[in-house]
Amino acid sequence: MAVAVSGLGAVGSFGCGASALAEALRASRLRASEVDRTAGYHLPESARTAALVDAADVSPWVPAALGRRMSPPSKLAVAAARMALDEAGSAPGLTEVVLATAFGPSSFTERLLRGILAEGPEAASPFLFTECVANAPAAQVAIVCQARGPNVTVTQREAGPLLAMGRAAADVASGSVERALAGAVDEAAPIVHAVLDRFGALSRPGAEGGEAARPFDRRRSGFVMGEGAAVAVLEDEAAARARGARVLARVRAWGSAFDPSASRVSWGRGHEPLAAALGRMLERAGLRTRDLDLVVSGASGSRAGDRLEAHTLRAAWQGEPLPPVVAPKAVTAEYGGGLLAAAVLAAAGAQFGPTPGFESFDPDLRVIPHAGGPLRAPRRVLVTSLAAGGAAAWLVLERP
Amino acid sequence: MASEPPARRRVVVTGVGAVSACGWGVPALWAGLRSGRTSISAFTRFDHTRHRTHVAGEAPAGPPADFARGRGWPRLSLADRFALFSAREALAQAGLEPPLGERAAGVFFGSSTGGMLESEWYVADLMRPGTRERRGLMASQQINAPGDAVARALGVTGPVQTLSSACASGALALAAALAAVRAGDVEIALAGGADSLCQVTYAGFNALRAVDEVPCRPFRSGRAGMSVGEGAGVLVLEALEHARARGATPLAEVCGAGSSCDASHMTAPLPDGTGAALAIRRALDDAGLPPAAIGFVNAHGTGTPLNDASEFAGLEGALGARAREIPLTATKATVGHLLGSSGALEAVATVLCLREREVHPTPGDGEVDPGIAVRLVTGAPLPAPDARAALSTSLAFGGSNVALVLGRWD
Numbered sequence: 001m002a003v004a005v006s007g008l009g010a011v012g013s014f015g016c017g018a019s020a021l022a023e024a025l026r027a028s029r030l031r032a033s034e035v036d037r038t039a040g041y042h043l044p045e046s047a048r049t050a051a052l053v054d055a056a057d058v059s060p061w062v063p064a065a066l067g068r069r070m071s072p073p074s075k076l077a078v079a080a081a082r083m084a085l086d087e088a089g090s091a092p093g094l095t096e097v098v099l100a101t102a103f104g105p106s107s108f109t110e111r112l113l114r115g116i117l118a119e120g121p122e123a124a125s126p127f128l129f130t131e132c133v134a135n136a137p138a139a140q141v142a143i144v145c146q147a148r149g150p151n152v153t154v155t156q157r158e159a160g161p162l163l164a165m166g167r168a169a170a171d172v173a174s175g176s177v178e179r180a181l182a183g184a185v186d187e188a189a190p191i192v193h194a195v196l197d198r199f200g201a202l203s204r205p206g207a208e209g210g211e212a213a214r215p216f217d218r219r220r221s222g223f224v225m226g227e228g229a230a231v232a233v234l235e236d237e238a239a240a241r242a243r244g245a246r247v248l249a250r251v252r253a254w255g256s257a258f259d260p261s262a263s264r265v266s267w268g269r270g271h272e273p274l275a276a277a278l279g280r281m282l283e284r285a286g287l288r289t290r291d292l293d294l295v296v297s298g299a300s301g302s303r304a305g306d307r308l309e310a311h312t313l314r315a316a317w318q319g320e321p322l323p324p325v326v327a328p329k330a331v332t333a334e335y336g337g338g339l340l341a342a343a344v345l346a347a348a349g350a351q352f353g354p355t356p357g358f359e360s361f362d363p364d365l366r367v368i369p370h371a372g373g374p375l376r377a378p379r380r381v382l383v384t385s386l387a388a389g390g391a392a393a394w395l396v397l398e399r400p
Numbered sequence: 401m402a403s404e405p406p407a408r409r410r411v412v413v414t415g416v417g418a419v420s421a422c423g424w425g426v427p428a429l430w431a432g433l434r435s436g437r438t439s440i441s442a443f444t445r446f447d448h449t450r451h452r453t454h455v456a457g458e459a460p461a462g463p464p465a466d467f468a469r470g471r472g473w474p475r476l477s478l479a480d481r482f483a484l485f486s487a488r489e490a491l492a493q494a495g496l497e498p499p500l501g502e503r504a505a506g507v508f509f510g511s512s513t514g515g516m517l518e519s520e521w522y523v524a525d526l527m528r529p530g531t532r533e534r535r536g537l538m539a540s541q542q543i544n545a546p547g548d549a550v551a552r553a554l555g556v557t558g559p560v561q562t563l564s565s566a567c568a569s570g571a572l573a574l575a576a577a578l579a580a581v582r583a584g585d586v587e588i589a590l591a592g593g594a595d596s597l598c599q600v601t602y603a604g605f606n607a608l609r610a611v612d613e614v615p616c617r618p619f620r621s622g623r624a625g626m627s628v629g630e631g632a633g634v635l636v637l638e639a640l641e642h643a644r645a646r647g648a649t650p651l652a653e654v655c656g657a658g659s660s661c662d663a664s665h666m667t668a669p670l671p672d673g674t675g676a677a678l679a680i681r682r683a684l685d686d687a688g689l690p691p692a693a694i695g696f697v698n699a700h701g702t703g704t705p706l707n708d709a710s711e712f713a714g715l716e717g718a719l720g721a722r723a724r725e726i727p728l729t730a731t732k733a734t735v736g737h738l739l740g741s742s743g744a745l746e747a748v749a750t751v752l753c754l755r756e757r758e759v760h761p762t763p764g765d766g767e768v769d770p771g772i773a774v775r776l777v778t779g780a781p782l783p784a785p786d787a788r789a790a791l792s793t794s795l796a797f798g799g800s801n802v803a804l805v806l807g808r809w810d
Contacts, residue, residue, distance in 0.1 A: 040526070040527075040529070041526055069666075097661065101564075102542075103542075104543070104564070109600065110523075112600060112603075112604065113519075113520060113523055113599070113600055114523070114527070116599050116600065116603050117520070117523065117524050117527060117599075118527065120450045121448075121450050121451045121452075121599065121602070121603035121606065122450060122452075124603035124604055124606065124607040125607060126604070126607040126608045128604075129600075129603075129604030129605075129607055129608065130604075130608070130666045130667055130797070131666070132600070132604070133512065133564075133566050133797055133798065134512070134543055134564040134565075134566075135564060135565040135566050135796070135797070135798045135800065136666065136798060138565070138798065138800075139661070139666055139797070139798025139799055139800070140666075142661045142662075142663040142798075142799065143663050143664065143665070143666075143799070145663075146663050147661060147663055148660055148661050148662075148663050148675070148678065149659075149660065149661065150572075150659040150660065150661065150800075151565060151659070151660075151661035151663075151798065151799065151800040152563055152565055152572055152659075152800070153563060153564050153565045154561060154562070154563060154564075155511075155542070155543040155544050155562050155563070155564040156544050156560070156561050156562055157542060157544060159561075163561050167576070170579065170583070191523070195538055195541075198533070198535065198538075199535070199538075199539075255559075255585075256558075256559040256560070256561065257557055257558060257559065257560075258506075258507070258548075258551045258556050258557055258558065258559070258560040259557070260499075260501070260551060260552045260554075260555050260556060260557065262552070264475075264539045264540060264545065264548065264549075264552075265539050270557075273501070273557050277557070277558075389542070389544065389545075389548045390548055390551065390552060390560065391544070391548070391560050391561070
């Protein structure tokens with residue numbers, strides 16, 4: 001059974017909807033805003049910005065009455081799911097929800113914890129607790145969309161979104177569910193922003209070239225944190241076409257691996273085993289690297305992460321030239337599903353502008369991301385995401 | 401002519417490991433479960449003076465002195481330690497030696513809070529200006545930290561994923577591991593979960609008035625809520641042919657898994673149990689077994705008035721009148737609710753029951769609730785020589801339901 005993407009919803013700093021993301025990717029525009037640093041978690045020299053969602057943007061999909069009992073990421077996920085289902089059109093059957101989140105509803109968790117620590121456990125709010133569990137967004141999507149199939153939340157940092165998509169594709173392909181809502185959601189809570197900064201993960205104003213996401217660039221100094229949600233509708237391609245739904249992409253292959261050389265908070269140096277795992281995934285799908293004509297890379301501007309990504313790609317291609325590489329996190333920032341949504345758009349033929357932030361070649365990485373100009377509509381797209389901590393995940397999407 | 405689909409790979413359990421309020425290791429768990437006495441009691445993990453309740457299923461100090469802790473042990477969170485100890489115990493029973501990098505192995509884990517206990521200490525420091533930052537406390541903060549710690553320590557290079565669907569996480573991890581072995585993605589899967597006690601969950605469940613002031617009493621009259629616990633459960637799942645080829649002894653078979661969502665409410669289950677029933681039916685279908693094949697049930701059995709009633713309604717919906725005949729036990733009455741790892745630990749308990757041919761009792765004061773027609777195992781272990789398969793259920797916050805069917809291996 002071929003697994004089709006028949007709907008896509010996306011929310012991010014770029015706005016609401018896949019078309020808003022497509023326009024941001026074409027225009028190479030990252031919209032970042034000042035993060036609230038008033039709680040005192042940030043260091044004086046810390047990163048200042050994140051790609052934040054304008055909360056008012058989601059109100060058409062999550063009216064105030066509906067969102068009243070939801071955490072910020074629950075609202076984002078519900079909005080993206082509704083957009084995706086609208087595009088896919090109605091389809092009966094058992095619907096699975098598989099959402100990834102790196103940090104869960106962290107603003108609610110922080111409020112709950114801060115209250116407990118400052119005022120005592122008697123102050124704990126049952127509402128905050130209910131909505132601070134990592135699976136709150138997936139559960140709210142199920143409630144709003146009446147999805148009674150398996151309900152799964154994947155928490156595997158940057159690899160989570162592709163793992164979620166792979167899991168959903170496998171379940172649709174096996175026939176165990178008829179339809180899946182697969183995607184990712186995260187919020188850029190100030191405390192998480194501050195902690196990532198303290199661990200050196202974020203680009204700071206004092207870095208060479210200033211605070212910016214610079215995937216594959218020699219001057220990259222960390223990523224810019226983002227927030228948002230992306231949800232794709234996955235189903236049997238034949239069923240989607242029979243209904244007259246537009247097929248945006250086909251999920252051809254999925255796979256994952258782990259690099260045990262990684263520390264708990266960063267990336268390792270195990271590019272050779274990762275490249276071998278990527279090769280095995282392709283082989284199982286009857287593909288070779290020469291069958292891939294675009295890479296949608298999870299590179300984010302991280303020093304160690306982009307290094308591992310570049311070395312893994314070059315090892316997988318075994319000296320052959322890489323196809324064009326796009327790095328959408330330069331536009332969507334890190335977390336919130338932007339990579340996944342951009343990958344679906346890429347498979348559907350979206351155009352990408354020059355990679356923002358890339359100006360200086362890194363002779364260690366030897367990857368030059370897309371510099372602008374027309375991209376030939378790809379037949380197959382490799383999507384990559386290597387996580388801090390060691391996990392890695394890949395997808396191959398096909399143009400239908 | 402259409403070709404026959406390839407035969408599905410059978411998946412067996414070749415090792416189990418556990419940490420719980422009963423102690424570090426499976427022998428301590430099994431002794432505690434058989435005893436009929438609860439291990440839920442007063443605890444010291446954090447100052448709970450101002451909390452509404454004062455009992456929990458706290459793991460004793462550990463690990464045992466003869467456990468090889470390894471170089472990075474002091475930096476691990478408590479949940480990471482539970483996970484790694486259990487994984488090493490399970491691997492040893494399976495006769496496998498790390499590193500596992502050459503063995504097509506993966507890790508499938510569940511957790512609700514990962515390193516939240518240590519994160520609480522870190523945030524408390526941040527709230528006190530001038531306190532020296534202890535950054536290491538946050539390094540295992542992520543929910544995926546225990547699963548990653550296992551993979552890193554054991555040299556795993558295959559798929560590693562952590563699922564966090566509240567109390568269903570551990571069971572979902574087992575279901576994901578089952579799917580991965582069946583699909584040939586891995587030959588060996590370490591499936592499990594780990595969570596530690598922390599203030600956020602303890603205060604949160606108390607705020608919901610979901611915690612009993614005394615050790616939880618699943619399916620009893622007068623039950624008034626759950627008891628929070630901590631620990632880990634890990635199972636080594638393996639393709640049968642792979643286990644046979646290396647001379648390993650299967651302990652049990654993972655016959656099937658099914659899941660569903662109530663899609664109704666964030667905290668309250670559907671009173672008629674239709675969501676749970678759908679998961680159970682899907683698990684039985686997946687296993688290719690009728691309700692009559694189920695010899696006993698290891699219930700989610702939290703001890704909240706609503707959950708136990710709803711769960712039994714789900715069992716009746718899926719198993720019919722047979723639900724009233726099948727012996728049912730609730731591991732949480734002994735060790736508390738291990739949240740994201742409860743499904744994994746209860747799968748370990750179910751494997752032990754199948755293997756030892758007896759169903760462990762469910763401690764708790766008071767009579768069995770006359771409003772629920774459940775055949776609760778109480779007092780002493782119930783001999784179950786004819787039980788060839790068992791059902792283990794996990795029903796979570798957010799309506800995520802999972803049922804596992806485990807089979808005895810002779």
